[in-house]
Amino acid sequence: MATFKPIDLSGLIDERKASSIKAQIAEACEKKSYFQVINHGVPIEIMEELREVGHKFFDLSKEEKLAVAGKPYIGAEGYGNSMILTEPKFWREFLEVRILPLSERRYKYWPQQPAEFRETVEKYSAAVLDLTHRLLAVMSENLGLKPTYLRNAMGHTETQQNIVFQCYPPCPEPENNFGLHAHSDIGGISILMQQGEGLQVAAEDGTWELVPPYPNALVVNLADQIEIITNGRYKSAQHRAIVNRQGTRRSYVTFYHPAMDQKMFPAPQLVDAKVGPLYREFFYKEYWHALPAKRVIEKRLIHSFAINNSVSS
Ligand SMILES: O=C(O)CCC(=O)C(=O)O
Numbered sequence: 352m353a354t355f356k357p358i359d360l361s362g363l364i365d366e367r368k369a370s371s372i373k374a375q376i377a378e379a380c381e382k383k384s385y386f387q388v389i390n391h392g393v394p395i396e397i398m399e400e401l402r403e404v405g406h407k408f409f410d411l412s413k414e415e416k417l418a419v420a421g422k423p424y425i426g427a428e429g430y431g432n433s434m435i436l437t438e439p440k441f442w443r444e445f446l447e448v449r450i451l452p453l454s455e456r457r458y459k460y461w462p463q464q465p466a467e468f469r470e471t472v473e474k475y476s477a478a479v480l481d482l483t484h485r486l487l488a489v490m491s492e493n494l495g496l497k498p499t500y501l502r503n504a505m506g507h508t509e510t511q512q513n514i515v516f517q518c519y520p521p522c523p524e525p526e527n528n529f530g531l532h533a534h535s536d537i538g539g540i541s542i543l544m545q546q547g548e549g550l551q552v553a554a555e556d557g558t559w560e561l562v563p564p565y566p567n568a569l570v571v572n573l574a575d576q577i578e579i580i581t582n583g584r585y586k587s588a589q590h591r592a593i594v595n596r597q598g599t600r601r602s603y604v605t606f607y608h609p610a611m612d613q614k615m616f617p618a619p620q621l622v623d624a625k626v627g628p629l630y631r632e633f634f635y636k637e638y639w640h641a642l643p644a645k646r647v648i649e650k651r652l653i654h655s656f657a658i659n660n661s662v663s664s
C-alpha cells in the first residue's frame with residue numbers, strides 16, 4: 352500500500368467513494384496500526400489556534416509554566432519538563448490536561464495564560480472527539496461489527512479524553528536522546544497533529560518508519576485497547592519521537608481512553624472459537640494504574656493482560 356498517503360475523509364459522505372475510503376482505513380489498521388487523514392472535519396482555523404496557544408504557553412517563563420506543574424512533574428497532568436525533572440530524561444517539555452469526563456477536569460492544571468487556552472482546547476478537543484467517533488464507526492463496520500460497537504465497548508458517553516502539548520527543543524546530541532522512547536498508547540485511539548518531523552512508527556519487520564507531517568493532516572494511532580477489543584486483529588502502533596539539532600518540534604496529542612469503570616474484553620465476534628480470547632477481562636482503571644509512574648515500559652503492558660501469555664512480543 353502507499354504507506355504515507357493521507358486518507359481523504361471527505362469521500363466518506365459520498366456513496367460512490369465511501370467504500371474505497373473505508374477499505375483504505377481497514378488496510379491501514381491491519382497493516383500499519385496508524386494512518387493520516389485529511390479533510391477530517393476538524394476546522395483548520397481551530398488547528399491553527401491550538402498550535403498558537405501551545406507556542407504562547409511554552410514561550411512563557413519557567414516560573415509561569417511551573418505555576419501549572421504536575422507532581423512529580425511527570426505523568427498525568429500539568430506542565431512537565433522531562434529534560435531536568437525525570438529519570439530517565441527525555442528531550443521534551445509538555446503540558447497535559449484532562450478534558451473528559453467533565454468531573455475529572457482540574458482547572459488548577461489549565462494555564463491562565465494564554466487567556467484563550469481554555470476556549471481553544473475545548474473547541475479543538477470537541478472537534479477531535481467528533482472525528483474519533485466517526486473513525487470508530489468506520490473501524491467497527493470494517494470489523495463486521497455494529498457501527499456503535501467500538502464506542503460502546505469503551506464506555507460510550509463516559510469515555511475519557513486528554514490532550515498533551517509536546518514541545519521538543521533542539522537537541523545537541525539527537526543520536527543519544529529521545530523526545531519520547533518507543534511505546535504504544537494505552538487507551539483507544541490517539542489523534543496527533545505534528546509540527547515538524549520526528550514521529551516514527553515501527554513497521555511489521557521492526558524497522559522505524561518516519562511519519563511525514565502533511566499540511567493540516569492528523570495522524571491516527573491505534574492504541575492498546577483497540578488491540579484488546581479486536582482480539583489482536585488490529586495492533587496498537589509502536590511509536591517514538593526523535594529529536595533534531597536544528598529546531599523545536601511540536602506535537603499535539605489527543606488521547607481517547609475508555610471510561611475507568613468500563614469492563615474491557617475482546618469482542619466475542621472476533622474471538623476464534625478454537626483459540627479463544629487472547630486477553631482476559633479487566634476494568635480499564637486496572638490497566639491505567641498498571642502503567643509505571645515513570646511511564647517507561649520495558650515490555651509492552653498489554654502482555655500482562657494476555658491469557659497464558661499466548662501473545663508473542
Ligand atoms: O510527538 C510525537 O510525535 C509523539 C507523541 C506521543 O507519542 C505521545 O504523546 O504519546
Ligand SMILES: [Fe+2]
Nearest residue numbers: 534535536590
Ligand atoms: Fe504516544
